[in-house]
Amino acid sequence: MLIGGLQKFSLINYPKKAAAVIFTQGCSFLCHYCHNPELVIKDEFNTPLNEEDIFSFLEKRQNQLDAVVISGGEPTLQNNLIDFIKKIKKLNFLVKLDTNGINPNVIKNLLDLKLLDYIAMDLKAPLEKYPKVTNKDFSSEGIEESIKIIISSNIDYEFRSTLVKNLHEKEDIEKMALSIKNAKLYILQKFVSKVTLNPTYSKKKAFSDEDMLDMKKSALTHVKKCFIR
Ligand code: SF4
Incomplete structure (x- = not known):
């Protein structure tokens, strides 16, 4: 595992649980606003970071933390992700995976092995607009497959979209919600201007609160719950 960071305590990365967050290095996308x-x-x-140091930290926190979140980058690109999560489960932690959905087979394997308790998948754009938003040319078939696998899983999950004005249009949101039709939970996140992978995006504007509410309303025509974060 290539681990670029460890957040030792978080109350906002796993719903209603105290969690440590592990950030893996490497991603399949180059989202401008990353x-x-x-x-x-x-x-x-x-x-x-050294894996052994991470596990010795987790062993010491078994009584203080409920969960470990594996985030990125894109964690499903890591070669030994399955063994890594098996070791975390042996310590009796809940495990949440944050993914961009690029590797449906890895998600399926992890679910089949019952190694995940929660999945959060980023939905970057309407499927036909993925190359523009992710800054990578690729077919969206894998993304569609991951969506199907997650919706038909029996664990808790969320889809989430970071919305950047002028990169996304208000009309995109209904198409995005349609691509995850009947999903249990869809979270719309307002873009926050800070360090971004494409430096010109650090000055981009977020949607107004009113626009966010309109987009939530249109998302709710296709998904069961929608929150603004
Ligand atoms: S925002 Fe995009 S580029 Fe950044 S980690 Fe997520 S998927 Fe990768």
């Missing part, structure tokens, strides 16, 4: 370029661009990677 807030973690140091986990995406190889030249910006820090020296990876």
